[in-house]
Amino acid sequence: MRTILKFLALGGMVLLLAATSMFAQKIKSDYDKSNDFTRYKRYAIGENYLITRQRPEDQARIDKVLVESLNRQLQAKGFILDEKNPDFRIKYEAGALPRTASSGKPDNLYGAPLDAGFGLNGIAGIPPVAWAYVLAKVKLTVTDVGSGQPVWTVLASQKINDPQKVMNDLNTKIDDFMAKILKSFPPASKPQ
Numbered sequence: 001m002r003t004i005l006k007f008l009a010l011g012g013m014v015l016l017l018a019a020t021s022m023f024a025q026k027i028k029s030d031y032d033k034s035n036d037f038t039r040y041k042r043y044a045i046g047e048n049y050l051i052t053r054q055r056p057e058d059q060a061r062i063d064k065v066l067v068e069s070l071n072r073q074l075q076a077k078g079f080i081l082d083e084k085n086p087d088f089r090i091k092y093e094a095g096a097l098p099r100t101a102s103s104g105k106p107d108n109l110y111g112a113p114l115d116a117g118f119g120l121n122g123i124a125g126i127p128p129v130a131w132a133y134v135l136a137k138v139k140l141t142v143t144d145v146g147s148g149q150p151v152w153t154v155l156a157s158q159k160i161n162d163p164q165k166v167m168n169d170l171n172t173k174i175d176d177f178m179a180k181i182l183k184s185f186p187p188a189s190k191p192q
Helices: 002-022 056-076 163-168 170-184
Strands: 025-031 042-045 049-051 088-104 128-144 150-160
Touching (some): 025 170
Parallel strands (some): 049 088
Antiparallel strands (some): 025 150, 088 128
16 A cells, blocks of 8 residues: 555656646737737837846846847837837847755655654654755847837746756757747737
């Protein structure tokens, strides 16, 4: 019976880890339903905001890669960069901060050992498991130049378990993330 419980606990952990990796990215967008996005052809980059705990040269590199990726993604959708005569401005606000999480060992989730007590190994004798990650967030805002009003926003977040791996392949990682963020832009216009 105890073997079956351990097998079920392990199976549950595998499903939980699979679900966690599938939902590591969260993306939510909203837009002005009355706006006609088909009239947008030209864009300009607005004033961006980036906060991380990186060295200044790394922060500047991240900013540059974000703007380059934003331009690539928008131009792939047929938009033209025109700083002097844009139809809309797009800007980002982004940041990344370290986070930690902890849990009990999977084989101890269904009860403490028989000799449980409070001590150096954790509460009730269950040794803690802890890990660190970085939570990155990006908010994009599209503002109509004529009205000056925001017409589309998206907020995205992603857990990064290995920040150094991301920094080593920054262009590809940001391009992949930016493509997912901009998937819903421009929103489909309603027939009139």
